[in-house]
Amino acid sequence: MALRVYGHFASQPARAVLWMLKLKEVPHQFEKIEPLNGGTRTPEYASKFPTRQVPAIDDAGFRLAEASAIMKYIALKHGFEDMYPAGFGDQALIDYYLSWHHLNTRDCTRKVFKHVMVHTFFDKPWPEEDVAKGQASVARTMASLEECFLYHDGDGDAFIHGRSQPSIADLLCYAEIGQLLLVDLLDLSATPKVAAWAQRMEQLPMYEDVHRTSRKLSAMFKDKRGAAYSP
Ligand SMILES: N[C@@H](CCC(=O)N[C@@H](CS)C(=O)NCC(=O)O)C(=O)O
Structure with missing residues (x-):
């Protein structure tokens, strides 16, 4: 299953995650969630991401929220040392x-x-x-x-x-x-x-x-x- 990314391009941290994925050409499926319309507060979303915010990801069942944690995870998983150095x-x-x-x-x-x-x-x-x-x-x-x-x-x-x-x-x-x-x-x-x-x-x-x-x-x-x- 492709990496799913939950977010909205109006959200600053979501935009940073999406920019990274596009820059580094990481295949992903974008799931638009509208924070302004309560999209992060639905029982379905909250059951997956209890901190109830975007961005969040689901990578083959591994779920994670918080932009900087997500970006480090992606960089470490793919070895993107320009994005997050190894040393x-x-x-x-x-x-x-x-x-x-x-x-x-x-x-x-x-x-x-x-x-x-x-x-x-x-x-x-x-x-x-x-x-x-x-x-x-x-x-x-x-x-x-x-x-x-x-x-x-x-x-x-x-x-x-x-x-x-x-x-x-x-x-x-x-x-x-x-x-x-x-x-x-x-x-x-x-x-x-x-x-x-x-x-x-x-x-x-x-x-x-x-x-x-x-x-x-x-x-x-x-x-x-x-x-x-x-x-
Ligand atoms: N510390 C979080 C902040 C995430 C955040 O503030 N998300 C906002 C949109 S920009 C959100 O989902 N707000 C909806 C809510 O709190 O109900 C990160 O860096 O990812």
């Missing part, structure tokens, strides 16, 4: 970013992008002050990202921790940042290394394929904001 030191550096990600870069969604979704799909007023606070917090996170993980000064073509190819850390990181760039709610002018890295990520294969839903969401959001929209 314990290099691996630990990727893990360092992955641990940091959850309470830092993930705030792009928790503190800013969630307002885009709520405003677009639940007809709530645009919370100007909350968004401004969220953006200020994300700007601090971007400065830390630049200082701690995109610190390389070499020829400027490196990825997280100066690696020459993107790893699972880059895919998870970009899934948070790219969606804010598409809705013009993230200004990277104070963090040029993050800005240059984001552009490199956008040149990777399958970028357009994986970001089709994000582009649609961005258009819907901008329509909704209408004349009031001024990034």
Whole structure:
């Protein structure tokens, strides 16, 4: 049985998993689950994945959730050392970013992008002050990202921790940042290394394929904001 992947292209961690599978040409069957419509809360889904979130996978009966765990599993299973290196030191550096990600870069969604979704799909007023606070917090996170993980000064073509190819850390990181760039709610002018890295990520294969839903969401959001929209 093919690897089944449960998710939605609007979900940041699911997008990272799907981008990895497409980049590395891993055969899989995509099962669309809509988190916004309670798709992760059905008894059937909860019985398979008790943490009730996407992404999740079923690999011939082996079930797993949490994007970073899934991505490590896929990398280790297939020997994708560019995605998750074999050496314990290099691996630990990727893990360092992955641990940091959850309470830092993930705030792009928790503190800013969630307002885009709520405003677009639940007809709530645009919370100007909350968004401004969220953006200020994300700007601090971007400065830390630049200082701690995109610190390389070499020829400027490196990825997280100066690696020459993107790893699972880059895919998870970009899934948070790219969606804010598409809705013009993230200004990277104070963090040029993050800005240059984001552009490199956008040149990777399958970028357009994986970001089709994000582009649609961005258009819907901008329509909704209408004349009031001024990034
Ligand atoms: N820590 C998890 C986060 C997963 C997550 O937040 N999933 C959201 C969609 S982006 C979800 O399934 N939400 C539905 C719910 O919590 O009911 C990961 O990295 O995979």
